[in-house]
């Protein structure tokens with residue numbers, strides 16, 4: 005952190021990201037229907053601190069204050085997600101005017117401040133009514149998603165500057181339907197593969213629907229992790245390759261026209277003729293979320309239901325989540341994407357990067373988070389190196405603007421540039437907020 009950051013190209017987008025269920029609260033206002041996250045968090049034992057997103061950061065009521073925080077940060081773009089159950093309370097049928105109205109006001113508020121709205125259509129909060137019919141295990145959900153996308157784009161298509169169809173479909177599949185750690189809390193392991201296919205199909209159908217209603221770029225956001233094989237045997241290397249295929253390739257290969265990678269235990273019979281063409285509808289942007297590398301080796305238990313073990317990486321410092329901090333991993337994954345997909349790779353937008361630390365207010369009411377500053381500084385340098393090495397990256401969005409509801413970790417993990425007191429909902433910009441503002445706008 006001693007030397008100034010290298011200069012990023014003119015036109016590079018600096019932004020921050022959030023998602024609806026993690027910040028909005030107001031879960032039953034203005035006609036919003038229940039989502040799988042409402043049901044999941046209200047089931048005892050699902051969230052470490054027993055909390056829910058019922059209030060979260062109360063962004064639904066305080067969005068004007070949050071837009072002012074964005075303006076103070078000087079960012080050029082804000083990535084938020086739209087809650088499907090606000091738009092279609094039951095997941096089908098006409099749009100709910102109350103729900104569309106909220107995002108309409110938010111988008112106009114951003115544009116008034118010169119901030120580009122970047123909208124994610126699905127950040128894991130499926131309408132409960134669709135889950136009751138099978139959720140993403142059911143092919144029909146893909147079509148419902150495209151209908152919903154069209155309703156949103158019909159209203160906001162003239163003002164949203166970048167569309168992201170799905171956020172991290174791998175995490176939604178594996179945590180939500182494979183391991184049961186996230187909503188909807190199903191534990192189907194590899195039988196969750198239809199969730200991959202139907203999300204991808206929904207993505208492809210939504211891209212086509214959006215094209216008709218907006219001239220803005222369209223993409224998808226995936227979570228990527230460099231795999232660090234922890235072992236020297238062929239079995240360890242095979243386990244690493246399987247994990248790479250599952251985490252990094254399953255949601256990228258078919259989108260970029262390569263079809264599905266081979267993954268042991270998955271059933272390809274759900275893929276209908278023509279589906280792969282639908283999924284490979286051209287996109288203009290690949291959203292990349294990067295947090296950490298993953299240690300993988302062959303299963304130590306021969307009866308393990310998974311073909312790999314995930315193991316801690318002791319060589320790195322860790323965040324309060326226990327996630328290894330490795331900026332080089334960002335360079336590795338970006339150059340790896342370029343190598344694997346060549347000219348088929350669309351321009352990349354780093355739609356999330358960030359870290360959780362146990363941030364507290366000091367006696368003067370200030371929040372000092374030098375570890376987050378170091379994290380971001382290191383990752384921006386690694387990003388710049390990847391760009392110098394030829395990877396086309398258009399922007400970087402910090403996760404997150406605010407401390408928020410961190411899924412199964414509730415309010416115990418803080419990722420924000422802005423501290424939130426969850427009793428009073430007071431927002432306090434951290435040191436990293438000022439640092440990022442200076443990075444974005446240049447020192448005062």
Ligand code: BGC
Pocket residue numbers: 023026171172175227293356403410419
């Ligand atoms: C998700 C966010 C989440 C963040 C930190 C990403 O996987 O998109 O919703 O809060 O990581 O865990």
